[in-house]
Amino acid sequence: KIKALIFDVDGTLADTEDAHREAFNDAFSKAGYDWHWDRMLYKHLLSVTGGKQRIRFYLQENHPTFLDQDDIDDLILSLHKSKTDFFIRRLENGQVPLRPGIEALITECRTRGMTIAIATTTTPVNVETLLKVNLGADSLDWFACIGDGGKVPVLKPEPDVYEWVLKELGLAADETLALEDSRNGLVACQRAGVPCLVVTNDYTQDQDFSGCLAQWNSYEGVNLAALQA
Ligand code: XBP
Numbered sequence: 001k002i003k004a005l006i007f008d009v010d011g012t013l014a015d016t017e018d019a020h021r022e023a024f025n026d027a028f029s030k031a032g033y034d035w036h037w038d039r040m041l042y043k044h045l046l047s048v049t050g051g052k053q054r055i056r057f058y059l060q061e062n063h064p065t066f067l068d069q070d071d072i073d074d075l076i077l078s079l080h081k082s083k084t085d086f087f088i089r090r091l092e093n094g095q096v097p098l099r100p101g102i103e104a105l106i107t108e109c110r111t112r113g114m115t116i117a118i119a120t121t122t123t124p125v126n127v128e129t130l131l132k133v134n135l136g137a138d139s140l141d142w143f144a145c146i147g148d149g150g151k152v153p154v155l156k157p158e159p160d161v162y163e164w165v166l167k168e169l170g171l172a173a174d175e176t177l178a179l180e181d182s183r184n185g186l187v188a189c190q191r192a193g194v195p196c197l198v199v200t201n202d203y204t205q206d207q208d209f210s211g212c213l214a215q216w217n218s219y220e221g222v223n224l225a226a227l228q229a
């Protein structure tokens, strides 16, 4: 019997990636760099999770000598901090709504007394703000725990964030179900033994989801009866 549903955030609760992408571009331009991530490039860069890791990956492929600077780690950190500020501003301006059907699914879980939790690779303040802005300040308390990129040393596709969440919940992997939008998320689930449902979006629809429990391209038709069947 499934006792908990574990939600990914980026791409799953909301189509956040274009807001992330624009926030990266804003941070680059504010710091005086003429780097620009368009949708096509970003789709490729999404193969690496975590904003700081994504900036480093971009530099490796496009400006490798830039990485030779002694203070490169601090530079990436400060670019990422600025990116987070720009992203939060977009959330607070109401530019990133939840995906259609997500609020109903969360309500359905809560009505049925099912535990809900979060497993994401993003920065904690991003999750907190996304939830507060779209579901109200109380909504943070609806989740039994929030596993994020600040809680574990390595991000998806490694299983650490799922393992952290399972430990917090005190549940076995097969007593839970995860909801993901990306291959990296699915692989993290598989490595943690968590059965995974996938709802794709424009950025992830071409990825390989073999081994997932079920795959949709929208939440239409995704409800607890369908999930537990
Ligand atoms: C989401 C991500 C994140 C965001 C950026 O992956 O990869 O890196 O794009 O977030 P998932 P930060 O949905 O699999 O968790 O810049 O805060 O790291």
Ligand code: MG
Binding pocket: 008, 009, 010, 011, 012, 180, 181, 182, 185
């Ligand atoms: Mg995701």
